[in-house]
Amino acid sequence: MTGVAALLLIFYLRSKREKLPPGPFAFPVIGNLLQIVLSGSLVKFCKKYREIYGEVFTMRLGGYTRVVISGYDNLHHILISLAEHTSSRSMTFQKFFPGKKERGLLWAHTSDWKAIRTFSLLTLRDRGMGRAAFEPEIVEEIEKYMEHYIQPSLGQPLDMYSNLPRPLLMSYHNWSITNVLNSLVRSSLKMSFLGNLPIIGEHIPVVKKLRTDLQEISLPTIRKCIEERRQQFSSGEPQCLVDQYLLQGGNVDALTGENTVELCFQLYNAGTETTSTTLRWALLFLCKNPDVLKKVQKEIDDNIGQRSATYKDHLDMPYTDAVLLETQRLSNIVNSSLPRNVDRDIYVGGTLIPAGSDLLFNMASILHDPKVFEEADKFKPERYLTGDITLKKKRTIPFGIGRRACLGESLAKVELFLFFVNFLQKYNICLPEGSKVTTEPMISVISSPQPYGVVFSCR
Numbered sequence: 001m002t003g004v005a006a007l008l009l010i011f012y013l014r015s016k017r018e019k020l021p022p023g024p025f026a027f028p029v030i031g032n033l034l035q036i037v038l039s040g041s042l043v044k045f046c047k048k049y050r051e052i053y054g055e056v057f058t059m060r061l062g063g064y065t066r067v068v069i070s071g072y073d074n075l076h077h078i079l080i081s082l083a084e085h086t087s088s089r090s091m092t093f094q095k096f097f098p099g100k101k102e103r104g105l106l107w108a109h110t111s112d113w114k115a116i117r118t119f120s121l122l123t124l125r126d127r128g129m130g131r132a133a134f135e136p137e138i139v140e141e142i143e144k145y146m147e148h149y150i151q152p153s154l155g156q157p158l159d160m161y162s163n164l165p166r167p168l169l170m171s172y173h174n175w176s177i178t179n180v181l182n183s184l185v186r187s188s189l190k191m192s193f194l195g196n197l198p199i200i201g202e203h204i205p206v207v208k209k210l211r212t213d214l215q216e217i218s219l220p221t222i223r224k225c226i227e228e229r230r231q232q233f234s235s236g237e238p239q240c241l242v243d244q245y246l247l248q249g250g251n252v253d254a255l256t257g258e259n260t261v262e263l264c265f266q267l268y269n270a271g272t273e274t275t276s277t278t279l280r281w282a283l284l285f286l287c288k289n290p291d292v293l294k295k296v297q298k299e300i301d302d303n304i305g306q307r308s309a310t311y312k313d314h315l316d317m318p319y320t321d322a323v324l325l326e327t328q329r330l331s332n333i334v335n336s337s338l339p340r341n342v343d344r345d346i347y348v349g350g351t352l353i354p355a356g357s358d359l360l361f362n363m364a365s366i367l368h369d370p371k372v373f374e375e376a377d378k379f380k381p382e383r384y385l386t387g388d389i390t391l392k393k394k395r396t397i398p399f400g401i402g403r404r405a406c407l408g409e410s411l412a413k414v415e416l417f418l419f420f421v422n423f424l425q426k427y428n429i430c431l432p433e434g435s436k437v438t439t440e441p442m443i444s445v446i447s448s449p450q451p452y453g454v455v456f457s458c459r
Ligand code: HEM
Pocket: 105, 106, 107, 117, 266, 267, 270, 271, 272, 274, 275, 278, 333, 334, 337, 338, 398, 399, 400, 401, 403, 404, 405, 406, 407, 408, 409, 411, 412
């Protein structure tokens, strides 16, 4: 007992000696994990301790330290005004994901990152991202999904947790590979909390198994896809993103061999679970708000009728746009953005954050800010149609801001709109009778809805 007390005291005094901003007491080994679990989620933990410590406080997760930043102005100051010093990712956050540090784009350090990001953006744009040219492929994917999953289960609850498609990128033509990768991606996100525990994290059997699976299945699966593609694709027009990499990747010094494999996995990882989780939230919110569902369907009928939807239609569909914005705001799926590392001492609102600190952004303090979004914890799409719409849209930043903001934002917006509109143009949706699912998110790096089934019926 005395030993434990002495250990806690040493730990407490040591943490006091650091120049970091103050924060809640962190236990040895687990850090603030207990308080996070007791709060109910990382989002609620950040909300609670922001009230006590203010806009900048320190938390520990396992052995890793993070300075938590709240408020739009602070985020803007850090990611825009101080971008030069805050554009690297935290390497401790990366630890749980497969692959080597600093490879690919997501974790790349600034020198390689610039070349890889430019290449990736140009490649995606060549491929049609952000332009109408891309849409037929997305629509084809949606049609396959409806034929493959929705039609056979009409009138029955469809498990949206395991079945939402991972649109585009490299393996949209191969359902079995897609399913393997999807389940690994999703599990890795769920387990990343446990994996962050120092010393014990790596030895928890379920984490150990997952980590091995990630290393031994996901990257080799991607490698195999690239190899298959290399053999099929000898010349002619590139058919998918991997083709583009095969064609041009060799011209970028930072992108050779294994780095390409990792880049593809990261694009897959970053671009699939995010979009499909947002869609699952959107459908859940609509099942819970049938009046909103009716209004969206009316707008679809008035503007699109029976013809195929295009992304351009969103310009004439403010209500549907508002529903998707509200879904992204309220679900806040990337709730702490992706942690960054700061390379020199910086000050935020007069508080020193020492060089080398990892930063975690309290996105709920922006997306759920009651000063901007009245009744911020309620699903109210109308908020984007009245009042200071410009301010509300400016503060709705689910894709982050600044240099390292989401690479796939324009692609994701097109996918979300087309999936959503195509589903609701053809089907009515509701929850199965007696369903008890709530809109309380599950604890994970990505805030996702609890598993639930949607009953689709033809309109
Ligand atoms: C609803 C869908 C999506 C959401 C909410 C989302 C959100 C985010 C967020 C918050 C970040 C971190 C930004 C930061 O650090 O400041 C990010 C980064 C990133 N996202 Fe997305 N994303 C989505 C879809 C996509 C798609 C479809 C792609 C694929 C093409 C993609 C690729 C990436 C990449 C590569 C990065 C890292 C960028 C870098 O480090 O330079 N995302 N995303």
